[in-house]
Amino acid sequence: MTDPAIRISGVTKHFASTVAVRELSLVVPRGAVYGLLGPNGAGKTTTIRMILDIISPDSGTIEILGQPHLQLGVRDRVGYLPEERGLYKKMQVRRVLRFLAELKGVSVAVADRRIEEWLRRLSLVTPEKDWGNAKVDELSRGMQQKVQFIGTLLHEPDLVILDEPFSGLDPINAQALKDTVVDLKRAGKTVIFSTHLMDNAERLCDSVCIIANGEKVLDGEVAAVKESHGARNVALSVDGDAASRDRVGAILQDRRVASRVDDQNRFFEIQLAPGADPQELLRRVVDTGAAVRRFELITPSLHQIFLERVGASGVEAGMSGHG
Amino acid sequence: MGKTFVVFKREYLERVRSKWFIIATVLGPVFLGLITVVPIVLSSRTKSSDRISDLVIIDATDQGLGDRIAKTLASYTPNAPPPRLRVVKREQVAAEEEHATQQVIDREALGYLVLDSATAAGTVRYAGRNATSLIDVQVIERTVRQAILAQRLEAEGLNSARVSMLTSLTVNAKTQKITDRGREAASGMASFFFGYVIALVLYMMIAIYGQNIMRGVLEEKTNRVAEVVVSSVKPDALLTGKILGAGCVALTQVVAWATMTFIMYQIRAPLLKAFGVPSMLAGAVKIPAVSLIVGVALLLFFLLGFILYASLFGAVGAMVSSQEDVQQAATPVMMLLIASIIFMQPVLLNPSSTLASVVSWLPFTAPIMMPLRMSLIAIPWYEIVGSLISVALGCWLAIWLSARIYRVGLLMYGKKPDMKELARWIRMA
Numbered sequence: 001m002t003d004p005a006i007r008i009s010g011v012t013k014h015f016a017s018t019v020a021v022r023e024l025s026l027v028v029p030r031g032a033v034y035g036l037l038g039p040n041g042a043g044k045t046t047t048i049r050m051i052l053d054i055i056s057p058d059s060g061t062i063e064i065l066g067q068p069h070l071q072l073g074v075r076d077r078v079g080y081l082p083e084e085r086g087l088y089k090k091m092q093v094r095r096v097l098r099f100l101a102e103l104k105g106v107s108v109a110v111a112d113r114r115i116e117e118w119l120r121r122l123s124l125v126t127p128e129k130d131w132g133n134a135k136v137d138e139l140s141r142g143m144q145q146k147v148q149f150i151g152t153l154l155h156e157p158d159l160v161i162l163d164e165p166f167s168g169l170d171p172i173n174a175q176a177l178k179d180t181v182v183d184l185k186r187a188g189k190t191v192i193f194s195t196h197l198m199d200n201a202e203r204l205c206d207s208v209c210i211i212a213n214g215e216k217v218l219d220g221e222v223a224a225v226k227e228s229h230g231a232r233n234v235a236l237s238v239d240g241d242a243a244s245r246d247r248v249g250a251i252l253q254d255r256r257v258a259s260r261v262d263d264q265n266r267f268f269e270i271q272l273a274p275g276a277d278p279q280e281l282l283r284r285v286v287d288t289g290a291a292v293r294r295f296e297l298i299t300p301s302l303h304q305i306f307l308e309r310v311g312a313s314g315v316e317a318g319m320s321g322h323g
Numbered sequence: 324m325g326k327t328f329v330v331f332k333r334e335y336l337e338r339v340r341s342k343w344f345i346i347a348t349v350l351g352p353v354f355l356g357l358i359t360v361v362p363i364v365l366s367s368r369t370k371s372s373d374r375i376s377d378l379v380i381i382d383a384t385d386q387g388l389g390d391r392i393a394k395t396l397a398s399y400t401p402n403a404p405p406p407r408l409r410v411v412k413r414e415q416v417a418a419e420e421e422h423a424t425q426q427v428i429d430r431e432a433l434g435y436l437v438l439d440s441a442t443a444a445g446t447v448r449y450a451g452r453n454a455t456s457l458i459d460v461q462v463i464e465r466t467v468r469q470a471i472l473a474q475r476l477e478a479e480g481l482n483s484a485r486v487s488m489l490t491s492l493t494v495n496a497k498t499q500k501i502t503d504r505g506r507e508a509a510s511g512m513a514s515f516f517f518g519y520v521i522a523l524v525l526y527m528m529i530a531i532y533g534q535n536i537m538r539g540v541l542e543e544k545t546n547r548v549a550e551v552v553v554s555s556v557k558p559d560a561l562l563t564g565k566i567l568g569a570g571c572v573a574l575t576q577v578v579a580w581a582t583m584t585f586i587m588y589q590i591r592a593p594l595l596k597a598f599g600v601p602s603m604l605a606g607a608v609k610i611p612a613v614s615l616i617v618g619v620a621l622l623l624f625f626l627l628g629f630i631l632y633a634s635l636f637g638a639v640g641a642m643v644s645s646q647e648d649v650q651q652a653a654t655p656v657m658m659l660l661i662a663s664i665i666f667m668q669p670v671l672l673n674p675s676s677t678l679a680s681v682v683s684w685l686p687f688t689a690p691i692m693m694p695l696r697m698s699l700i701a702i703p704w705y706e707i708v709g710s711l712i713s714v715a716l717g718c719w720l721a722i723w724l725s726a727r728i729y730r731v732g733l734l735m736y737g738k739k740p741d742m743k744e745l746a747r748w749i750r751m752a
Contacts (some may be wrong), residue, residue: 054550085547087551
């Protein structure tokens, strides 16, 4: 277990005149849940596609589970769920799944047994109804996503790569996905997922890598990343009338007190200005007459770190892009 | 290789299981049987109209020719009204024609025949409702010819009874084809028909299954299943598996058709009887013998031609992102394919012409044109081998180009690429 799940070294990829990924290096430890974070268009999907040899890098090397990523058979140990999901619409569910498993080198007999287990586990086969014999396009969107997810895991991969897995999931399926990620980790598998939703990443990931504009901004274990950004953040939650809230807002505009504020209406995450005293801030907020529900010194959230390091401009620039 | 086989298996099984494949495979031979039998049924009914004598004869020859013709025609159809003979002067012909035309319009007669000074030299005029019926016109021509001959012979002193005995003769040509191996059992007509069917089946298979692959590739793209698949298998292996899968489906269909046709051929006598065809005509349905070498060459031309077009169609499918764009993008490939159909008629009529030689050497027409020529005339073996090499080279080029377009295009979404963009893809891959 000495080799990391993924080792990317100095990888660069151009598309025509634009640079999608520049000199990217990162290491994903085995058995970790790893978040690849970044705004849209940061190069997350390009990086993932290079790992899977769907596109080849212009330069740099990629290793999967200690072997060069082009080595025959190594990709059979990887399960991949692309951002744009899809299946053969006119095929029966069981046949699609068998096809996907066979593509990864699983024998028909083993595949069929696992398919039955999975269909039952995700209640696609119930005593009332067997969806396994239905055609894919007869299934609801949620059920299709389940089938796709089964297809990703049927060959029991050591490494699972999920590209924006939470996009388009309803809360129930999103919860099911989180549960599965935790199960996979318990079973000793490595899970990499890309997302621009920092809340999910913060709760699920052991380690993260934030990339923007094709370059790595920071990476490391979540705890370490947060530690290195200091405990200079304040979580503030207030109740009260609009006037008092406006007065709180005015205080937070003061750059001598707060260098950055994430205003979420009833909740503020405040990065204290250098030299600012949190006690002083608390006193001024109380003086506005607003009722303070919560005032806590915290480590910054990934969201805050993300905003600080990538910058609001980076996020907005990425919003119009894709992938 | 293993993964190519997995793709191949999926392509083959999903297509063979489809309703359309089963329907087409079962109905194909029935259709083929019909187009074989119907002409025979029709030809067995190529008797002239049963009212052929119901006409007006305007005789301005002044030699009693009209009377001879009228008697002969009347004997053909005793149940129909006999011809109405008008013996007139030459200047009255125009007026009589007007009158006869009106009679035909009023359905009092089927048509009218004009005999005048030109008739002795072999020209008659016929106008009537059945003027487009080749058989009716032939009967009239033959009757007039016999009448003129009889008249000439009588003028030479033979009596009329002997004349009619001597001149009544029908000739039926039994044709036979000669090749390098000598005389063939089948008639020239049968090999003409056979060549036509071979070329048409080849064209249909390439067009239908080639476009099938194109739609399959586009479907994988629009369904977004392509990315899942190429994360497990290289695009080249995916395209190879798809082409081989669809090709084998086409072969399966042809073999099924050939088998059923053969069975139908074996039991043709009772079958034709069921259609009401006289049993002596059943012998007219013949399948020309195909030698093993010709069979192997046919198979090779089919496979190479199919791979050539299928890979091009596959590239077209990967180029575009929507159903709207695909037909337009496929036009250049379809044009190449349709060229074979355009040249089919001239090659059928003259299989040894220069044009025929040229189109059986061009890689994109040869897969259909060479088998067509081979079934019509004997082609030297070196020409067949040369043509096969030419197709194989074209095939290699098509695969090379298509694989490159396919690799890049499969994950590109958006507007259809122009030529410049396409050239960039080919360099990029």
